[in-house]
Amino acid sequence: MSRLILFNKPYGVICQFTPEGGHRSLKDFISMPGFYPAGRLDTDSEGLVLLTDDGKLQNKISAPEFKLPKTYWVQVEGIPDEAALNMLRQGVRIRDYRTLPARIDPMVEPFYLGSRTPPIRYRKNIPTSWICMILNEGKNRQIRRMTAAIMFPTLRLIRYAIGPYTIQGISPGEWRVVDELFPIDKIRLNDRNKLAK
Incomplete structure (x- = not known):
């Protein structure tokens, strides 16, 4: 079994x-x-x-x-607006590849996460925000490259679910x-x- x-x-x-x-x-x-x-x-x-x-x-x-779809909780530097989120939803070009459409939603920070060791990079004058991303593909370092492509670098990446x-x-x-x-x-x-x- x-x-x-x-x-x-x-x-x-x-x-x-x-x-x-x-x-x-x-x-x-x-x-x-x-x-x-x-x-x-x-x-x-x-x-x-x-x-x-x-x-x-x-x-x-x-x-x-x-x-299987994979669900990620992503903390990014800055606060993406709807235009930036729509770019992720429709697919962005990373190197020689265009990502498939994905489900992208802003989310509040999960209250039970706790801090990361080592802690994330912190900048006093730049806020951070969280995005829930559900992908049906999995290229190498894809999420980090996707958020970098829309100018909101990934600070923390947590895979919440697989299917x-x-x-x-x-x-x-x-x-x-x-x-x-x-x-x-x-x-x-x-x-x-x-x-x-």
Whole structure:
């Protein structure tokens, strides 16, 4: 029977079990053998990482044809107006690629987040704000490049959800095993689009 771990990755942890470059690794947090990450999350990002002990499930979670929407909470420098948010919604050009349309909504800072270690860059005269971004794709450092393209640099990036799985109730550095798996291979494209709305 396939098992799935939901891990709330702290800042500075690499998404592998082998330590590298002086960073902490998944091995420092997850003691169950035989689990491997299904996808990655940048070292300087926080939030949900899925791990499984089933290679087929690992491939399904990562495969483009079963691409699940990913929900991110993004703290940016400055306060984007509707015009800037609409640029993100419609897709922006990052290097030689134009991002797909995405759901973008302003949000209030989640009250239970707590501060990050190390703390984010702080500028006395520049306010910060939060955006909820739901993407159906996952290019390397995509969100940071998207917000930079509209001139609102990302200060803090937290992946809240992958499809139906979230970090709700899981503190940074903690994890839990999912008892009932969501049938990823049974989701139709329309269902995946609904999850992103």
